[in-house]
Amino acid sequence: MWELTKSFRFEAAHALSGTTLGSGSEEIHGHSFRAEVTVRGTQDPKTGMVVDLGLLERSMAEVQKTLDHKFLNKIEAIGLPTLENLSRFIWERLQHAGTLARVSVHRDSCNESCTYFGPQD
Ligand SMILES: Nc1nc2c(c(=O)[nH]1)N=C([C@H](O)[C@H](O)COP(=O)(O)OP(=O)(O)OP(=O)(O)O)CN2
Numbered sequence: 001m002w003e004l005t006k007s008f009r010f011e012a013a014h015a016l017s018g019t020t021l022g023s024g025s026e027e028i029h030g031h032s033f034r035a036e037v038t039v040r041g042t043q044d045p046k047t048g049m050v051v052d053l054g055l056l057e058r059s060m061a062e063v064q065k066t067l068d069h070k071f072l073n074k075i076e077a078i079g080l081p082t083l084e085n086l087s088r089f090i091w092e093r094l095q096h097a098g099t100l101a102r103v104s105v106h107r108d109s110c111n112e113s114c115t116y117f118g119p120q121d
């Protein structure tokens with residue numbers, strides 16, 4: 001069993017009310033985010049790969065395009081633009097790219113990150 005991890009970065013704006021951190025959160029402001037995507041699986045004996053990282057990169061580039069330099073509050077499928085909802089949103093858009101193990105979203109300027117392990121049922 002292997003895990004493969006690849007990251008992408010995006011810059012985005014949001015406004016979030018009702019938090020106890022960051023007095024400016026309610027006004028529109030920006031952050032630099034890094035999303036880390038981990039897929040799990042076994043090697044294809046023919047290719048030696050769990051999943052072709054190039055294919056994963058292609059799918060990640062599409063998600064990156066939907067988030068980079070965007071106002072996250074306007075993307076309905078995210079919901080409230082928390083780290084929790086962002087990691088879930090990215091998971092949902094990359095489900096087809098491989099067997100996801102987790103998606104983490106890092107906001108380093110705030111020393112924060114959040115990891116989604118998929119729906120629990
Ligand atoms: N469970 C969660 N709690 C909180 C979240 C979250 O996503 N999930 N988010 C926030 C704030 O948005 C976050 O702490 C950042 O605060 P913000 O005012 O946006 O940023 P700063 O001004 O502190 O950071 P700089 O990047 O340094 O400007 C709170 N709770």
Ligand SMILES: [Zn+2]
Nearest residue numbers: 014025029031
């Ligand atoms: Zn913020």
